[in-house]
Amino acid sequence: xVTVEAGGSLRAQIPxxxxxxxxxxxxxxxxxxxxxxxxxxxxxxxxxxxxWTTRLNDGDVIQLLPTIGxx
Amino acid sequence: xxxxxxxxKILHVDLTTxxxxxxxxxxxxxxxxVGGRALEAYLLLxxxxxxxxxxxPDNLLIFAPGVFQGTNLPGAGRHSVGGKSPLTxxxxxxxxxxxxxxxxxxxxxxxxxxxGQAPAPVYLWINDDKVExxxxxxxxxxxxxxxxxxxxxxxxEPRLRVAQxxxxxxxxxxxxxxxxxxxxxxxxxxxxxxxxxxxxKAVAVRGTKNVPVVDRKRLTDLSKWxxxxxxxxxxxxxxxxxxxxxxxLNRASALPTRNFQDPNFPDAESIGWETLxxxxxxxxxxxxxxxxxxxxxxxxxxxxxxDSPAFKTQVKDEVKIDKVYGGPxxxxxxxxxxxxxxxxxxxxxxxxxxxxxxxxxxxxxxMTIAFVMECAERGLLTAExxxxxxxxxxxxxxxxxxxxxxxxxxxxxxxMALGTKRLAQWIGNGAxxxxxxxxxxxxxxxxxxxxxxxxxxxxxxxxxxDHMMNIHDTGYAAPGGGLDRVNAVYTVGPLxxxxxxxxxxxxxxxxxxxxxFQDCAISCMFYPYxxxxxxxxxxxxxxxxxxxxDILAVGERAQQLCxxxxxxxGFTEKDDRLPKRVMKAFQSGPxxxxxxxxxxxxxxxxxxxxxxxxxPEGVPTQERLAKLGLTELLETK
Numbered sequence: 001x002v003t004v005e006a007g008g009s010l011r012a013q014i015p016x017x018x019x020x021x022x023x024x025x026x027x028x029x030x031x032x033x034x035x036x037x038x039x040x041x042x043x044x045x046x047x048x049x050x051x052w053t054t055r056l057n058d059g060d061v062i063q064l065l066p067t068i069g070x071x
Numbered sequence: 072x073x074x075x076x077x078x079x080k081i082l083h084v085d086l087t088t089x090x091x092x093x094x095x096x097x098x099x100x101x102x103x104x105v106g107g108r109a110l111e112a113y114l115l116l117x118x119x120x121x122x123x124x125x126x127x128p129d130n131l132l133i134f135a136p137g138v139f140q141g142t143n144l145p146g147a148g149r150h151s152v153g154g155k156s157p158l159t160x161x162x163x164x165x166x167x168x169x170x171x172x173x174x175x176x177x178x179x180x181x182x183x184x185x186x187g188q189a190p191a192p193v194y195l196w197i198n199d200d201k202v203e204x205x206x207x208x209x210x211x212x213x214x215x216x217x218x219x220x221x222x223x224x225x226x227x228e229p230r231l232r233v234a235q236x237x238x239x240x241x242x243x244x245x246x247x248x249x250x251x252x253x254x255x256x257x258x259x260x261x262x263x264x265x266x267x268x269x270x271x272k273a274v275a276v277r278g279t280k281n282v283p284v285v286d287r288k289r290l291t292d293l294s295k296w297x298x299x300x301x302x303x304x305x306x307x308x309x310x311x312x313x314x315x316x317x318x319x320l321n322r323a324s325a326l327p328t329r330n331f332q333d334p335n336f337p338d339a340e341s342i343g344w345e346t347l348x349x350x351x352x353x354x355x356x357x358x359x360x361x362x363x364x365x366x367x368x369x370x371x372x373x374x375x376x377x378d379s380p381a382f383k384t385q386v387k388d389e390v391k392i393d394k395v396y397g398g399p400x401x402x403x404x405x406x407x408x409x410x411x412x413x414x415x416x417x418x419x420x421x422x423x424x425x426x427x428x429x430x431x432x433x434x435x436x437x438m439t440i441a442f443v444m445e446c447a448e449r450g451l452l453t454a455e456x457x458x459x460x461x462x463x464x465x466x467x468x469x470x471x472x473x474x475x476x477x478x479x480x481x482x483x484x485x486x487m488a489l490g491t492k493r494l495a496q497w498i499g500n501g502a503x504x505x506x507x508x509x510x511x512x513x514x515x516x517x518x519x520x521x522x523x524x525x526x527x528x529x530x531x532x533x534x535x536x537d538h539m540m541n542i543h544d545t546g547y548a549a550p551g552g553g554l555d556r557v558n559a560v561y562t563v564g565p566l567x568x569x570x571x572x573x574x575x576x577x578x579x580x581x582x583x584x585x586x587x588f589q590d591c592a593i594s595c596m597f598y599p600y601x602x603x604x605x606x607x608x609x610x611x612x613x614x615x616x617x618x619x620x621d622i623l624a625v626g627e628r629a630q631q632l633c634x635x636x637x638x639x640x641g642f643t644e645k646d647d648r649l650p651k652r653v654m655k656a657f658q659s660g661p662x663x664x665x666x667x668x669x670x671x672x673x674x675x676x677x678x679x680x681x682x683x684x685x686x687p688e689g690v691p692t693q694e695r696l697a698k699l700g701l702t703e704l705l706e707t708k
Contacts, residue, residue: 007318007319007322008311008315008316008318008319009306009307009310009311009315027549027565030549031550035549035551036303036306036551039307039549039551039552040543040545040546040548040552040553041545041548041549042319042320042322042323042325042521042545042548042568043548043549044322044323044661047661048661048663049323049521049568049569049661049662049665051548051565051566051567051568051569051570052548052549052564052565052566052567053565053567063322065319065320065322065323066307066315066316066319067316067319067320067323067325067543067545068307068313068315068316068320068401068543
């Protein structure tokens with residue numbers, strides 16, 4: 001099982017400390033969450049920058065932070 | 072002209088001789104370049120003598136909308152300003168939102184090219200076809216809002232729009248912006264100083280003509296799609312604007328802190344959107360024909376905010392903020408906030424107000440102050456050198472004082488007004504090692520150690536470090552937005568933000584061409600448009616069919632022309648570099664151990680040079696220029 005913590009505006013879409021039971025990679029987890037299409041994401045696992053293919057272990061915490069690309 | 076949504080008329084004004092003339096360019100020019108940045112680069116290559124002084128009479132100041140302006144396409148409330156940059160010596164090209172570009176295009180002009188230098192301050196009054204050079208001595212030295220109101224009253228035309236150089240531009244501050252519509256800026260590159268050097272205080276415009284779109288129904292469908300989808304597809308911009316991402320970036324070690332030294336800003340919450348929203352935010356603002364309303368508007372008059380837990384200010388009794396100057400974007404919150412170690416949303420917003428009021432670039436100004444803070448802390452700057460001004464990290468008052476000194480070139484502000492690269496040369500004693508700039512332009516508030524291809528983009532952008540003619544790697548880390556867009560021409564899946572593979576650089580090639588295209592046709596990059604939709608829009612407006620690859624070729628033409636300009640001004644591939652500080656890994660935090668090696672940067676750059684049809688030395692080949700149809704355009708001077 002892995003836990004997902006969402007930041008910023010993603011908190012509206014992802015309940016606090018969502019538990020996923022069968023996600024082998026970050027990509028599996030994100031696909032199960034069905035995020036809005038416009039979100040640019042910072043992905044972290046256990047406080048370290050991760051990416052789509054990062055493999056997950058039982059007890060991992062995925063943090064998803066929406067980010068921006070301009071300003 | 073047989074191209075829809077253009078007039079076939081470029082207005083030239085020589086302020087030395089007061090001569091005004093109209094150029095009727097061939098259709099080919101607009102079919103290939105579409106306007107904006109590509110047009111600016113073409114005109115600079117054609118009309119600016121090699122090696123010209125950016126602040127001398129030979130430089131050109133070009134105001135260029137694109138095909139999209141004046142058509143009511145949502146996201147087209149923008150225009151571009153170009154010239155040779157006094158900050159970098161390279162090409163300068165900057166875009167602004169607002170209403171000025173729409174109004175100017177509706178006056179019946181495709182571009183305005185200002186030549187020469189007036190002997191005394193003037194402003195231009197463009198009222199459809201009527202063009203006047205009017206005295207502006209009475210406007211010189213006045214604040215932006217004051218000048219705009221005075222011109223509107225003087226000409227008795229409430230609907231006119233004003234673009235102007237602020238006091239910083241008058242004072243030839245090398246980080247001066249051109250301001251329009253009170254609080255919008257053609258930012259970066261110091262083009263406000265070019266305007267000031269010409270003694271051109273303002274360009275007031277009023278346009279009443281309908282831009283001739285060939286097939287408006289095709290456009291109506293796109294506008295309708297946008298109206299139905301923007302709330303979901305541009306939700307981040309609609310809900311929180313650019314400040315919304317600040318605290319998330321900080322959690323990922325990607326909020327630049329104390330001149331890009333630290334992996335974390337402990338007080339990020341105090342300058343984040345949540346604090347802004349629960350304290351001084353009073354409303355939203357928008358640009359012409361834009362439903363998204365991403366602009367934050369703030370006001371402050373000494374209030375306290377007990378319901379805003381992270382709110383803090385050191386200037387409660389000293390500072391008031393005038394809402395006419397809008398509010399801070401993410402860049403400003405970073406540049407005057409975390410980058411200077413300042414955790415004070417009031418002071419940061421006041422610095423933002425000063426930037427609009429006096430016409431300063433918040434990024435370069437904040438970064439220059441941060442550099443001075445670091446040099447003062449390290450003992451490289453002494454009180455004797457600065458007239459006693461030694462700003463400290465985290466001091467709101469020191470930061471605000473520095474902004475005021477820069478705009479007015481008061482005391483040590485005269486040196487700070489030159490930007491960090493020249494300042495480091497003046498300081499000496501190894502100060503260069505603390506610089507965070509490319510081609511003399513200070514880095515924006517995005518971290519290459521999180522976004523590696525953005526770092527390559529900083530290195531190769533023709534204007535120096537820039538975050539808008541660039542990609543943000545985090546936008547391609549998961550399916551959706553950016554990947555959906557690029558997949559129209561290049562099939563690729565999610566890529567790690569730190570990746571600099573051939574796949575990433577190919578994606579970079581297409582997406583940076585897209586960004587440049589959007590600065591030629593001119594569309595806001597916060598819009599969820601894709602290649603297919605804007606190719607459709609350009610086809611509908613002009614009556615000439617463009618495919619997605621055709622519009623990407625427009626963006627590439629802009630880059631090729633900018634490169635040719637920079638090469639002739641003496642830049643080489645050695646200038647396509649990154650500051651060492653942002654290549655070296657942090658010791659702690661989410662990005663610990665992630666570095667960008669010189670070899671990785673070199674290889675990524677070479678991959679991109681190859682995709683651009685450039686030699687390993689970064690020189691465009693004749694074959695690629697011919698393929699893009701630029702050879703004949705450059706020969707017909």
